[in-house]
Amino acid sequence: MSALKTSLKESPPAPARPVRKRRSRAAEDMPVGHGQTRRSQLFTLAGLGLFFIYSVAPVWWLITAATKNQRDLYADSGLRGLWFSDFNFIENLRQVLTYDDGIFARWTLNTVFYSGVGALVSTLIALAAGYGISKFQFRGRRIAMGFIVATFLVPGMLLAFPLYLLFSMLGLVDTVWAVLIPSFINAFSVYLAKVYCDSAVPDELLDAARVDGAGEVRVFFQIVVRIMTSGAATIFLLAFVGSWNSFFLPLMMLRGSDKWTLALGLYAWAGKRAETGTDLTSLVIMGSLLSTIPLAIFMIAMARFWRSGVTLGSIK
Amino acid sequence: MSSTGLAPDTDVGTPGRRTRHWTTAMKWKGAAFTVPFFLGFVLLFIIPLGYAMWQSLFREQAAGGLGLTGTVTEFVGFDNFARVFADGKFWLGMSRVLIFAFILVPVMLAISLAMALLLDAARRRAVRFFRLGFLVPYMVPGIVAALMWIYIYSPRSGPLTPVLDDIGIDADFFASEMLWVSIGNLIVWNTIGFNMLIIYAALLSVPRELFDAARVDGASEWRIAWSIKIPHVRGPLALVGMLSIIGLVQIFNEPLLFRQVSPETVTKDFTPILFIYNQAFAANNYHYAAALSVVLALVIGAVSFVYYKIANRGGNA
Structure with missing residues (x-):
């Protein structure tokens, strides 16, 4: 509002100008809002509100459910399920963390390990490959790029089974490597890295460094990687989230529960009711909440990066 | 160079x-x-x-x-391939997921598009708040989302069945005729946030002058959305649709989890991947499972190709 007033004050009496100026200022403040009727603004808000409730309510239910003991969980049916009863959060937490000799903590560490190491290595490999394809004119780079894009379309699950056969031949099934190695190679990351490198790394800078006598490896680590930090963060983030959410591959590859991921462990807990009659519902609910929190914090903290990654991926 | x-x-x-x-x-x-x-x-x-x-x-x-x-x-x-082509169970599962994808993908696209358009029409301060809310489902891992919704659907622990019962709807989310609706809803919930973000990002790149020009010409907000914004995000929409189809044909996690609660409805050959998984690991038919995988890849390739052709002809931009 104050911006609007000053713009009016500053502008000389010429009749047409101030109106246009006011418009453009107002437009900055509310991108499309100006010129809209009150009714359509209300409609917009109502629509947003509905989708907001749809998006958030289930998670809200999960949060309230995690604070209840199993009896209240079943007793609070209907809308009462959306509010708290006896506050049992700490007790549930204790149960999750101590059940089966604290296996839940083990799964959490495993998941962090698989996702962290997998995303780190795959980001490095992708940066190198993306840089190579972007900045060097070697034969076959077009075909290489074609292959990479084509793999987006090859369903991951489809490769999973042949991969299982191969890994069992190599004796890798039920080892940490069976989950780690596949996460190292990510075609989408290479694609993103190539796109970033095209736009962010100037050829002149590379040439200058070479004139100064820097070797190719040094150019890559000291110049390219540094310039592409924010792109690399996006690639890392998307790979991390992808690994954290992966289920099919660990399900196939891992037998011993000490190597499981959170998703696998929660699935096994949820299945106990059908298999053995042990109802672990409140453990699963608490575990679900716990396994979501780190990811949510991580994503919110790095929101800047993954938003740019998504935008970039969609434009090309 | x-x-x-x-x-x-x-x-x-x-x-x-x-x-x-x-x-x-x-x-x-x-x-x-x-x-x-x-x-x-x-x-x-x-x-x-x-x-x-x-x-x-x-x-x-x-x-x-x-x-x-x-x-x-x-x-x-x-x-093995001859056997695959004669395998009624496999093709029944395949037709299930294809019909499912055919219905669900437009719904997913419509909802994500609606969310993105609403967000684009909102005031800037509201945008931040709502966008964060819309992204909450994306932060929930797929398996957790499925588990959570199964509890919410459950008449024992969830709020949904009793509430629907109070307003006179007798809903059983695990009954065979409701199952795809239940699964569809949870997939929509889990994916719209990310899809919305892609579409919204594309909307932001529409030159704002276009809207002003249209308004000067007397176009309503509806008209602007229909004639300027939606054509502009056609590419991202087609991309999201393509990825969704490929994902849905391979659907596995959700049926696997629903199988825990209603094994009689979600049979072990319910979807192609579930069928392959059981052939490989329960029946130890590695060779047959390999043939099934190859055929599934071909089907997905064909579906993607047809979709690509249709999307390109429609857009032609």
């Missing part, structure tokens, strides 16, 4: 030869950067695919005569 510009400066003697030499060396160095990726690519994509195709040509059979000594693997050519 860059190499030819650089070489003459550093060169003294025979410029032409050295430049060529230098260029070749640079090409090799560049290619070297891609080696780790392509090595892994061959190991994790090409070899498994080839291996699956090879395996699909064999069959394991009980060793004749002795009976106790185990099995022999024999070459059977395309017998």
Whole structure:
């Protein structure tokens, strides 16, 4: 509002100008809002509100459910399920963390390990490959790029089974490597890295460094990687989230529960009711909440990066 | 390019030869950067695919005569594929997921688009708040989302069934006729946030002057959304649709979890991947599972191709 007033004050009496100026200022403040009727603004808000409730309510239910003991969980049916009863959060937490000799903590560490190491290595490999394809004119780079894009379309699950056969031949099934190695190679990351490198790394800078006598490896680590930090963060983030959410591959590859991921462990807990009659519902609910929190914090903290990654991926 | 510009400066003697030499060396160095990726690519994509195709040509059979000594693997050519094409259960599962994708993808796109358009029409301060809310489902891991919704659907622990009961709707989310609706809802919930973000990002790149121009001409907000914004996000919409179809045909996690609560409805051949998984790990039919995988890949390729053709013809931009 104050911006609007000053713009009016500053502008000389010429009749047409101030109106246009006011418009453009107002437009900055509310991108499309100006010129809209009150009714359509209300409609917009109502629509947003509905989708907001749809998006958030289930998670809200999960949060309230995690604070209840199993009896209240079943007793609070209907809308009462959306509010708290006896506050049992700490007790549930204790149960999750101590059940089966604290296996839940083990799964959490495993998941962090698989996702962290997998995303780190795959980001490095992708940066190198993306840089190579972007900045060097070697034969076959077009075909290489074609292959990479084509793999987006090859369903991951489809490769999973042949991969299982191969890994069992190599004796890798039920080892940490069976989950780690596949996460190292990510075609989408290479694609993103190539796109970033095209736009962010100037050829002149590379040439200058070479004139100064820097070797190719040094150019890559000291110049390219540094310039592409924010792109690399996006690639890392998307790979991390992808690994954290992966289920099919660990399900196939891992037998011993000490190597499981959170998703696998929660699935096994949820299945106990059908298999053995042990109802672990409140453990699963608490575990679900716990396994979501780190990811949510991580994503919110790095929101800047993954938003740019998504935008970039969609434009090309 | 860059190499030819650089070489003459550093060169003294025979410029032409050295430049060529230098260029070749640079090409090799560049290619070297891609080696780790392509090595892994061959190991994790090409070899498994080839291996699956090879395996699909064999069959394991009980060793004749002795009976106790185990099995022999024999070459059977395309017998496994003939079996796949005659396998009613597999194709029933396939038609299930195809129909499901056919119905669900437009719904997903429509909802994500509506969310993105609403967000685009909101005031800036509201945008931040709502966008964060819309992204909450994306932060929930897929398995957790499925588990959570199963509890919410459950008449014992969830709020949904009793509330619907109060307003006179007798809903059983695990009944066979409701099952795809239940699964569809949870997939929509889990994916709209990300899809919305892609579409919204594209909307932000529409030049704002277009809207002002349209308004001056007297266009309503509806008209602007329909005639300017939606055509502009056609590309991202097509992309999201394509990825969704590919994902839905391979649907596995959700049916697997629903199988825990209603095993009689969600049979072990409910979807193609579930069928393959059970063939491979429960029935130990590796060779048959490999053939099924190859056929599924071909079907997905064909569906993507048809979709691509249709999306391109419609958009043509």
